[in-house]
Amino acid sequence: MDMGLPHRKQGTDTPDGAARPWADVPHSRPPVPPVPPPPASPPGGAENTTGLGVEAVPPPMPAAAPRSAPPLADWLRLPRPEAQPGVWRCGYQPRPPEDPERTPARQLVSGAIVSFLMGWLLWSLLWNGYLGSYWQWPLVALTPDSWREADGNKLLYVWASWIYNGGVFLGLAVFFGRIGRWDELVRRIMARLRGDANRRTGGIVPDGAVPQETAPAAMLPPHKDPVEWPELRTGGAGEAADRLAAELRAGRMTDVDHARIERAWQAVRARPQRLAAFVENVRAQGAGACGHPSGARDLPVRAARHDLSLRQVRIGRAVDSERNPHEYRGAGIALEPSLLGTSALAVGPPGTGKTTKLARPVVESLCLQALAGQAAVIAVSPAGGHFVQDASFDLVIRLGHPDSTHDLDLYGGTTDPDEAAGMLAEALVGDLVTALPGGDSRRAATALAQLIGPFAAVHGRFPAVPELRELLDGAPGALDALRKALSDTGQGAQLRELDAFERQSGRAGDTAALLADRIALLDRPAFADFFLPEGSPRARGRRPFSLRALEHPLRVRIDLPERGHAEASRILARLVLAQFTECAVARGDQSLFACLVLDDAAQTVTPQALRGLQRLRSAHAGVLLTLRALDDVPEPLRGPLLGAVGCRMVCAGVTPWDAERFAEVWGTEWVQTRTVTNRQLVSDEPVTRMLHAVRRLATGKHVTAESVTVRSEQRERWSASDLANELQPEHAVLSFTTVRGERTPPILTKLGE
Numbered sequence: 001m002d003m004g005l006p007h008r009k010q011g012t013d014t015p016d017g018a019a020r021p022w023a024d025v026p027h028s029r030p031p032v033p034p035v036p037p038p039p040a041s042p043p044g045g046a047e048n049t050t051g052l053g054v055e056a057v058p059p060p061m062p063a064a065a066p067r068s069a070p071p072l073a074d075w076l077r078l079p080r081p082e083a084q085p086g087v088w089r090c091g092y093q094p095r096p097p098e099d100p101e102r103t104p105a106r107q108l109v110s111g112a113i114v115s116f117l118m119g120w121l122l123w124s125l126l127w128n129g130y131l132g133s134y135w136q137w138p139l140v141a142l143t144p145d146s147w148r149e150a151d152g153n154k155l156l157y158v159w160a161s162w163i164y165n166g167g168v169f170l171g172l173a174v175f176f177g178r179i180g181r182w183d184e185l186v187r188r189i190m191a192r193l194r195g196d197a198n199r200r201t202g203g204i205v206p207d208g209a210v211p212q213e214t215a216p217a218a219m220l221p222p223h224k225d226p227v228e229w230p231e232l233r234t235g236g237a238g239e240a241a242d243r244l245a246a247e248l249r250a251g252r253m254t255d256v257d258h259a260r261i262e263r264a265w266q267a268v269r270a271r272p273q274r275l276a277a278f279v280e281n282v283r284a285q286g287a288g289a290c291g292h293p294s295g296a297r298d299l300p301v302r303a304a305r306h307d308l309s310l311r312q313v314r315i316g317r318a319v320d321s322e323r324n325p326h327e328y329r330g331a332g333i334a335l336e337p338s339l340l341g342t343s344a345l346a347v348g349p350p351g352t353g354k355t356t357k358l359a360r361p362v363v364e365s366l367c368l369q370a371l372a373g374q375a376a377v378i379a380v381s382p383a384g385g386h387f388v389q390d391a392s393f394d395l396v397i398r399l400g401h402p403d404s405t406h407d408l409d410l411y412g413g414t415t416d417p418d419e420a421a422g423m424l425a426e427a428l429v430g431d432l433v434t435a436l437p438g439g440d441s442r443r444a445a446t447a448l449a450q451l452i453g454p455f456a457a458v459h460g461r462f463p464a465v466p467e468l469r470e471l472l473d474g475a476p477g478a479l480d481a482l483r484k485a486l487s488d489t490g491q492g493a494q495l496r497e498l499d500a501f502e503r504q505s506g507r508a509g510d511t512a513a514l515l516a517d518r519i520a521l522l523d524r525p526a527f528a529d530f531f532l533p534e535g536s537p538r539a540r541g542r543r544p545f546s547l548r549a550l551e552h553p554l555r556v557r558i559d560l561p562e563r564g565h566a567e568a569s570r571i572l573a574r575l576v577l578a579q580f581t582e583c584a585v586a587r588g589d590q591s592l593f594a595c596l597v598l599d600d601a602a603q604t605v606t607p608q609a610l611r612g613l614q615r616l617r618s619a620h621a622g623v624l625l626t627l628r629a630l631d632d633v634p635e636p637l638r639g640p641l642l643g644a645v646g647c648r649m650v651c652a653g654v655t656p657w658d659a660e661r662f663a664e665v666w667g668t669e670w671v672q673t674r675t676v677t678n679r680q681l682v683s684d685e686p687v688t689r690m691l692h693a694v695r696r697l698a699t700g701k702h703v704t705a706e707s708v709t710v711r712s713e714q715r716e717r718w719s720a721s722d723l724a725n726e727l728q729p730e731h732a733v734l735s736f737t738t739v740r741g742e743r744t745p746p747i748l749t750k751l752g753e
Helices: 072-076 105-127 134-142 154-180 182-200 230-234 238-249 255-270 272-288 355-371 417-435 442-459 465-473 476-489 492-504 512-519 547-551 566-585 607-619 635-644 656-666 686-699 720-725
Strands: 312-318 332-335 344-347 375-382 395-398 555-560 593-598 621-627 647-651 668-680 704-716 731-735 747-751
Touching: 072 238, 072 255, 105 154, 105 182, 134 154, 154 182, 230 238, 238 255, 238 272, 255 272, 255 355, 312 355, 332 355, 355 375, 355 555, 355 593, 355 621, 375 547, 375 566, 417 442, 417 512, 417 566, 417 607, 442 465, 442 476, 442 492, 442 512, 465 476, 465 512, 476 492, 547 566, 555 566, 566 593, 566 607, 566 621, 607 621, 607 635, 635 656, 647 656, 656 720
Parallel strands: 344 621, 344 647, 375 555, 375 593, 395 555, 593 621
Antiparallel strands: 312 332, 312 747, 647 731, 668 704, 731 747
């Protein structure tokens, strides 16, 4: 880990054998590193003298000492003060208040040079006697005349002369130093040197406030030292605290272990009857106690900086520019669940860092939080995309790929036909709201429910994709067989539903034909073994993954068949988004933060999806969407989308039309503008006119008088032209909103730092 912890390989320790609610789902384990072969014999035929397969020749000395990150103990002791939303708090130190009368550096340097030259000139004139000897009168008056006589003690006079001259020199230096403000210049130079040193080590570089992220933290008293687990000791788990402190000092504990056990202790505090089981588990397994069901204790590789104690992931650094608020300049920028809980949107063309510098760090952070029992993450991306590797997830679902070992539940794991029909209709025709009756997918959901409900009443399961297509096409054999089965079993209510569907078929505004055309995109040979409902004869014991499992700390990645089945990929993306918004809100236990990361969310934003996004904030869940351009969203939904998400990010290279949308959302602010007017001075007095003429000959300009006008006016925080034309590569402008309603102004950020 970059922030004080080394990158660690995933551990192989396994948790206790307690039953898990979703233990039947297999989990991917990281590959075991191969055992390196024994070293070859050195030149000269040196024999093995140890008898253990190790050569007696000592290894060569490395060229330099290895650079190791601080241990976990020092990392936990780093200061994490309160800060503005979105600030990376590990090792952060606030900037000093902004001084509006601060002298510019160029003016300060020029003033120091001019004052030094003036002082040096005056001292040179005094020392060489060009200004006379009057400045030596105090020395003559304070020393005896005998010291200056031929037979006097001239050595004492010489010493007195040097002391006096040194005092005069020092007085001149102090006088001109105060005029030139040398002390302030020295302070700025020292602060700049310290800032450069911290910039090389990854610290924040505000003027005069340099944190020590990489320096060992100061020792804390035992009742405040996180290494000693003071909360466990005060809560009656002193034996567990001793064991965990020993594991931490011995280096057998990772930051994931620390966060996971802290999470388990919070559950114990909520239910004190679990205290004995918690202490016994810690005593038996140490740092591996309360483990994740997969047995993993870390990710194989980390590509970003993480702080699991605050659940933050660093995505960049705010540029030290006047365009940024004073408290954000030079500070690290991070995301956390309190920000992602308002949902986030990132817009930018390909290659601007939306995936590698935003989506991937967020997915990594959520995977680490899932291992700590704090979150559940669903990552959706096109197949073959540069995303987090397979070993970081519990399940990897490759839709349409023959080697995929897992399937996706088409109906979201629900047993309610109306709920299942609503989510499926949103996926199939949610993007065609302008052509649908009523302007949304509710009528299409009703039509689907009129088929799914009777089918489930007869077969005890929902229809598979081919069966649903036959019913939507109105195949006489399928509808007649379903009608006969309903009549034989006495399902009168379901029979009326089927009759209502048949009466609407063929009328104006009927959506059955459109639904049949869209479901046909999923009824392809590539998806023949997918979307099989539980209980289907072809399922062969396979249990599809359902988003109802969001109550557990899951790590799931879904690869969409973007290349060969682009339209089907969009349908599936809308299906996952609809199921996530429905299942996240319907969770009985919302203590886990649930997040959906949808990389490339083109054609997935619908009116129903926007209503679902607004409900996620109160359900401890959020969605991260990335778009190449706002053109991938229907025109009527672009403004509501920017209003529905709380975190917005625009990358370099966006079009002026997209930039105009963001500039409108970020609004205006009051600024003070200064208008300087130069007016030529004309005088009728002869002396003044002569002086003006001399000055004009010396400078080549007319004598003028400046008039300064200061006024307040409203200006855009970021104009569309600035966003479209002035953003440099790897830069982005972003703003945050917390779940409590705190907002930040737009912040210019260098991604990846």
